Amino acid sequence: MESKPRAAASTTKTGAQIVVDTLIEEGVDTMFGYIGGVVLPLFDKLYDAPINFIVPRHEQGGCHMADAYARVSGKVGVVVATSGPGACNLVTGLATANMDSIPLVALTGQVRTELIGNDAFQEADTTGITRPVTKYNCIVEDVKDLARTIREAFHIASTGRKGPVLIDLPVDVAVSKYKADGPDEMDLPGYRVRTEGHARQISTAAKAINKSQQPVLYVGGGVISANASKELRALAEKANLPVTMTLLGLGSYDQTKPKSLDMLGMHGSAYANYAVQECDLLIAVGARFDDRVTGKIAAFAPNAKIIHIDIDPASISKNVRVDIPVVGDAKEILRELAKGVEHHERKKWFDKIADWKKKFPFRYDLDSKTIKPQYVIDEICSQTKNKAIVTTGVGQNQMWAAQFYKFTKPRQLISSGGLGTMGFGLPAAIGAQIADPKATVVDIDGDHSFNMTMTELATAVEHNLPIKVCILNNGYMGMVRQWQELFYGKRYSKTYLANPDYADLARALGAIGMTVDKKADVPKTVKEMLAQKKPCVVDFKVDREENVWPMVPSGKSLNEMDGLDILERLI
Amino acid sequence: MKHLISALVENKPGVLAHIAGMFAARAFNIDSLVVGRTEDPKLSRMTIVVVGDDRVVEQVRKQLAKVVPVVKVQDFVGQPIVARDLMLVSVVAPPEKRPEIVSLVEMFRGKVVDIGQKTLMIEVSGPESKIDAFINACKPYGIKSVARTGTIAMPRQAKSSPDAYGRL
Ligand SMILES: Cc1ncc(C[n+]2csc(CCOP(=O)(O)OP(=O)(O)O)c2C)c(N)n1
Ligand SMILES: [Mg+2]
Numbered sequence: 089m090e091s092k093p094r095a096a097a098s099t100t101k102t103g104a105q106i107v108v109d110t111l112i113e114e115g116v117d118t119m120f121g122y123i124g125g126v127v128l129p130l131f132d133k134l135y136d137a138p139i140n141f142i143v144p145r146h147e148q149g150g151c152h153m154a155d156a157y158a159r160v161s162g163k164v165g166v167v168v169a170t171s172g173p174g175a176c177n178l179v180t181g182l183a184t185a186n187m188d189s190i191p192l193v194a195l196t197g198q199v200r201t202e203l204i205g206n207d208a209f210q211e212a213d214t215t216g217i218t219r220p221v222t223k224y225n226c227i228v229e230d231v232k233d234l235a236r237t238i239r240e241a242f243h244i245a246s247t248g249r250k251g252p253v254l255i256d257l258p259v260d261v262a263v264s265k266y267k268a269d270g271p272d273e274m275d276l277p278g279y280r281v282r283t284e285g286h287a288r289q290i291s292t293a294a295k296a297i298n299k300s301q302q303p304v305l306y307v308g309g310g311v312i313s314a315n316a317s318k319e320l321r322a323l324a325e326k327a328n329l330p331v332t333m334t335l336l337g338l339g340s341y342d343q344t345k346p347k348s349l350d351m352l353g354m355h356g357s358a359y360a361n362y363a364v365q366e367c368d369l370l371i372a373v374g375a376r377f378d379d380r381v382t383g384k385i386a387a388f389a390p391n392a393k394i395i396h397i398d399i400d401p402a403s404i405s406k407n408v409r410v411d412i413p414v415v416g417d418a419k420e421i422l423r424e425l426a427k428g429v430e431h432h433e434r435k436k437w438f439d440k441i442a443d444w445k446k447k448f449p450f451r452y453d454l455d456s457k458t459i460k461p462q463y464v465i466d467e468i469c470s471q472t473k474n475k476a477i478v479t480t481g482v483g484q485n486q487m488w489a490a491q492f493y494k495f496t497k498p499r500q501l502i503s504s505g506g507l508g509t510m511g512f513g514l515p516a517a518i519g520a521q522i523a524d525p526k527a528t529v530v531d532i533d534g535d536h537s538f539n540m541t542m543t544e545l546a547t548a549v550e551h552n553l554p555i556k557v558c559i560l561n562n563g564y565m566g567m568v569r570q571w572q573e574l575f576y577g578k579r580y581s582k583t584y585l586a587n588p589d590y591a592d593l594a595r596a597l598g599a600i601g602m603t604v605d606k607k608a609d610v611p612k613t614v615k616e617m618l619a620q621k622k623p624c625v626v627d628f629k630v631d632r633e634e635n636v637w638p639m640v641p642s643g644k645s646l647n648e649m650d651g652l653d654i655l656e657r658l659i
Numbered sequence: 660m661k662h663l664i665s666a667l668v669e670n671k672p673g674v675l676a677h678i679a680g681m682f683a684a685r686a687f688n689i690d691s692l693v694v695g696r697t698e699d700p701k702l703s704r705m706t707i708v709v710v711g712d713d714r715v716v717e718q719v720r721k722q723l724a725k726v727v728p729v730v731k732v733q734d735f736v737g738q739p740i741v742a743r744d745l746m747l748v749s750v751v752a753p754p755e756k757r758p759e760i761v762s763l764v765e766m767f768r769g770k771v772v773d774i775g776q777k778t779l780m781i782e783v784s785g786p787e788s789k790i791d792a793f794i795n796a797c798k799p800y801g802i803k804s805v806a807r808t809g810t811i812a813m814p815r816q817a818k819s820s821p822d823a824y825g826r827l
Contacts, residue, residue, distance in 0.1 A: 215673060215676075216676065219676060219677060219680045220680055220684045223727075224677075224727040226673060227672075227673070229672075244727060276727065277669060277701075277730045278668070278669055278726070278727055278728045278729045278730040278731075279727050400725070401721050401724070401725075402718065402721035402722050402724075402725050404721075405714070405717070406718060
């Protein structure tokens, strides 16, 4: 197994020093975390380490920051927490990263080895609690295993189907001394990643593409993770294929290009969903046939042969039977695949798609008196020239961001897809801004999502990060309210809570706060917001009962979308 | 249908938890799971009997292979194998019934391993079906308690040799 060059470890060091040195060898220059009793030795060594260390106001926030840092930079995010409550507070963040295959290394302190199992103060069974929400985790009980285990954690987190890896470090190991003698190579006999796609499968796939009259490329976050957007574009152009993307795949193909079908699935575009249902060949790349994407699985893409390119063999034929699986790294496979494909015009197919696009674009009422949330996003998209990094909360705000911001580049949309974690938007914006200080970072958030982690505004202020938080304030847990409206007879049970004055709140924390309640003020407020050099929160008082359309109700197939009549009436 | 899956895993703390946790989290239905040392002190072998259709078992195999400390996974379905369970069973055995029970034990090539005042402890090994048959045969006398290892298995080397009772 390859290992990175490192200085001969000939001096005696404490476990804590080994951690810091190994992190630096792994290229870590930024990390996130929160102190506590059992991580004191580690934080002591971090005191003068050349690492930009960001302290969140809550470990969950720190974990989302590290996650977004990883999503934007392509590097491994690193987060530290103390034992017990600190480690427990990481769980939501780890699960979020795990569902979206984001490379993270989490380091947690643990009570002294001899106390483990005794219900010691601030003891929690951290590896037990986090096992189902990490790619891998372990406890280091001997200082001589420490450096190797950290290197292994980075390797596991950042290869194959990426994901979070947690290392639990008892405090006695952190203070014990060790002098490494000789090399300490990774030892992972059970961890192998197949990156090279099977040549015959690739040529079978190429033939299927060449034969197809009505193909669709269906692209997920795996393409972004594999840095394969360029190769994807090359394939789509050469073979002339329309491209639809999952929420996490958005940005892998430029949405301003005519071949983009935008997002598919429950709140995807009608044209993407129709195209998938009518295609004769579905080419899935780095996507996992999630239920929010497929709708009723038995009726999904009924006429299609399915090619599935994925790094994770276990995702092949997990939900949908696959005809041509290709396991390996998307970048390599797409490059090889492109060599074998021919350009076909497929005029009838593209005409049909163009008809759907014309008939059912994403739409909202342009003439409304109220501020439509979609309008705010439209305005942000045009004023940022499709170039901002956009983070989101969860709910309607997230779906509208996905529908109305047209992404042109990978790593531009940072959103919790798999877990759907409310509260992700603000800490994610902080992590994103730290990863890319020059970028315009806009958090398109929901009022209640924002409520969950708004304490991190203090972190943004402390570091003077010019993030822009746009609260699409409908006063509701809008997405849930929408379901209550549609499926529970408008009984809005517990989806309305009293909100603070967000502009006041922002100012109290040292950020800039603005409120917009007139439609006419939206463009100039967005402009003003984008000009700020400090954290800025804008409370957009949007239409309270706007719904997200189209919508494939749970258990229906993708072509059974609700709301198309509403969209048609808006022409 | 039952499948026998054999996994070579790293012999280190937490491995069983990783595997058992994965089975629970993915709602896979396991019949038995046996772990033991191998000739290599760094590796253990797990033999897992899984219930499910081919697609489920395919997922089990893949998900198992994905667990980091799992080195190798084999599904023995369709292969000639030898599969064995070991059972200790305590049977109610008043003196007058003992000869009968002992001859039953001989028929099953078992062993009496402990003699109590009112019971006999018997050791029987073999394929699951044989163990089940022995339990049934003992039921009329009264069974006090049963301890079974679960199935362990190995593929046969001589492919042409009879399948004996190795198949599940
Ligand atoms: C941590 C968490 N709790 C609960 C939910 C369930 N949930 C999904 S969307 C939503 C409402 C979101 O409200 P808001 O942030 O105001 O967004 P809106 O839909 O109004 O845009 C809720 C409660 C969730 N996704 N995450
Ligand atoms: Mg809301």
